[in-house]
Amino acid sequence: MSNASIVISGSGLYTPPHSVTNEELVDAYNRYADKFNAENAAAIEAGELAAKPHSSAEFIEKASGIKSRYVFAKEGICDIDRMAPVIPQRAEDEMSHQAEMALAAAKQALAAANKKPEDIDAVIVSCAYTQRAYPAIAIEVQAALGIAGFGFDMLVACSAATFALHRAYDSVASGSARAVLVINPELTSPQLNYTDRDSHFIFGDVATAMVVEKAETCTSQHSYDILDIKAVTSFSNNIRSNFGYVSRAHGDDPFGPANLFHQNGRSVFKEVCPMAADHIGGQLEAKGFTPADVKRWWLHQANINMNNLIVRKLLGRDADAEEAPIVLDRYANTASAGSLIAFNLHHEDLAAGDLGVLCSFGAGYSIGSLLLRKR
Ligand code: CO8
Numbered sequence: 001m002s003n004a005s006i007v008i009s010g011s012g013l014y015t016p017p018h019s020v021t022n023e024e025l026v027d028a029y030n031r032y033a034d035k036f037n038a039e040n041a042a043a044i045e046a047g048e049l050a051a052k053p054h055s056s057a058e059f060i061e062k063a064s065g066i067k068s069r070y071v072f073a074k075e076g077i078c079d080i081d082r083m084a085p086v087i088p089q090r091a092e093d094e095m096s097h098q099a100e101m102a103l104a105a106a107k108q109a110l111a112a113a114n115k116k117p118e119d120i121d122a123v124i125v126s127c128a129y130t131q132r133a134y135p136a137i138a139i140e141v142q143a144a145l146g147i148a149g150f151g152f153d154m155l156v157a158c159s160a161a162t163f164a165l166h167r168a169y170d171s172v173a174s175g176s177a178r179a180v181l182v183i184n185p186e187l188t189s190p191q192l193n194y195t196d197r198d199s200h201f202i203f204g205d206v207a208t209a210m211v212v213e214k215a216e217t218c219t220s221q222h223s224y225d226i227l228d229i230k231a232v233t234s235f236s237n238n239i240r241s242n243f244g245y246v247s248r249a250h251g252d253d254p255f256g257p258a259n260l261f262h263q264n265g266r267s268v269f270k271e272v273c274p275m276a277a278d279h280i281g282g283q284l285e286a287k288g289f290t291p292a293d294v295k296r297w298w299l300h301q302a303n304i305n306m307n308n309l310i311v312r313k314l315l316g317r318d319a320d321a322e323e324a325p326i327v328l329d330r331y332a333n334t335a336s337a338g339s340l341i342a343f344n345l346h347h348e349d350l351a352a353g354d355l356g357v358l359c360s361f362g363a364g365y366s367i368g369s370l371l372l373r374k375r
Helices: 020-040 039-044 057-066 097-113 137-145 157-174 265-286 305-317 335-345
Strands: 004-012 018-021 066-073 122-127 150-155 179-186 207-213 224-233 294-299 355-361 366-374
Touching: 004 097, 004 157, 004 335, 018 020, 020 039, 020 057, 057 294, 057 305, 097 122, 097 137, 097 179, 097 207, 122 137, 122 157, 122 335, 137 150, 137 179, 150 157, 157 179, 157 207, 157 224, 157 335, 157 355, 157 366, 179 335, 207 335, 224 265, 265 305, 265 355, 294 305, 294 335, 335 355
Parallel strands: 122 150, 122 179, 294 355
Antiparallel strands: 004 207, 004 224, 018 066, 179 207, 224 366, 355 366
């Protein structure tokens, strides 16, 4: 596919007001583990239960590159009698939490794209989880912004944002929408098992948004031709969340550990890195480019060692912080939004003609990428 007439014309980023450091999380987890071990001493002694080992802030930073994360609600996360954020249910005539996050990012993206609600024909909310099945969060945001046309939600875990940008591209290319607003309100903290040492540190909350339109309607200061889109999925159980509407019918705890986020992190690392490098390398080659032509790598933000390895496989050398910006140190893994945060914070300095790769990789497995050229 080759079509330089469709562009990303604006992006937005909502960063929640609270941050939680590794030290805060580890302190809470370790106090929780000590309490758990004391309360279950007899069962642990009898070999019926495994003792909970301590977590460590040094391990987290070394193994993942994460130093802190933003959260929509901080209360409750470090309370060892709760180990989950406190996000009270809202009345049905109040805006939902996810729509609130989405709206903040969407307004920024519209402003950056120099677009008014009447210029937009479609709203896609795409993320790892939506807080309800219907009515769609996208339609709630569409109404709040006063956008005519249509909206829908879609879920593709870590690749939700890039896959939604692909759908936006297709919609504009086909003429079914003049401009599409893509929003990724990643409210991950309620799905994180803060009592699990292997994963309690991984995720943070954020919302990102982008506007996709035809080049001929674009009036924004910073815009990017979408030179190519490419997606692939390959089934894997290595990253999984079983929570869903059928959980109630199973008769088990819908919020039990098996239903929250869990993964085999080592296997993910080993399997996804070569997949992502091959995917990007193949896409560049098919369009007549080499990795050396790429000025900026806006990569998925799950683990700094994954990013370093993938870029090293492609470039044959380490990339510097300017070439392949890292935001997971501050934001942690934000499911599908990571590569878009990197874009949002690190794109304005590019010169006209500079090439960039925006790529997500994760659960599914799923990989979604876009080749972008600054206009
Ligand atoms: N503190 C101290 N020690 C620890 C901790 C901890 N917190 N955790 C593990 N250890 C120990 C282990 O027990 C192990 O000890 P031993 O060697 O004695 O057995 C040792 O440290 C090494 O453990 P691991 O092998 O597990 O550690 P790794 O070096 O592999 O690092 C990572 C773990 C950081 C998880 C790493 O494997 C990783 O990042 N992998 C990639 C994972 C990834 O990218 N996942 C993507 C998931 S996100 C996604 O796809 C979207 C899902 C949708 C969103 C969900 C929202 C909630």
